[in-house]
Amino acid sequence: GNSVTQMEGPVTLSEEAFLTINCTYTATGYPSLFWYVQYPGEGLQLLLKATKADDKGSNKGFEATYRKETTSFHLEKGSVQVSDSAVYFCALNSGNTGKLIFGQGTTLQVKP
């Protein structure tokens, strides 16, 4: 079945460091891919998305490219800030019902 695998956390970085959070997926067909962010005590918010191969989603300095050949959708940011500390979830849609399948989440902690 469809699934999403994210790199284990927590990830701890210093401010202004480069961020990569790995995400790989298994799916039939051509799913859309998403990154969601969850700040402490809040619900998830859509960070970015890509709907077809080679698309690049971007928002707030974060980017991710849909790589069908490697079934990956890695999240990157060139210079993280303390305010980026959160849990990041990779997800894909499943069929035409709109259901999302989530990875287990990766906690990012950015230190000043």
Next chain:
Amino acid sequence: NAGVTQTPKFQVLKTGQSMTLQCAQDMNHNSMYWYRQDPGMGLRLIYYSASEGTTDKGEVPNGYNVSRLNKREFSLRLESAAPSQTSVYFCASSPRDSYGYTFGSGTRLTVV
């Protein structure tokens, strides 16, 4: 503000008690979802409703029931709470055939 509203935010139940988690959205979305979030396991789909009048089981439906009362409201009921149902519950909505979810802020449920 437009969005998804969940009530209550916190709840403590004794084993065997029942309760209903409420969810309402004001974005005219067709689809609504209930997820639970547990440490290290990401979000798992409990039930979803692709449109008003329909509901379907997700990945972990046992011990839960749902009602899609109208287009706005989608409630989740625990008939006889168990400690294994201690979790954070999130409601989400999306337009039909679209791929972006809007999440509520969650209900933190503890069953003792």
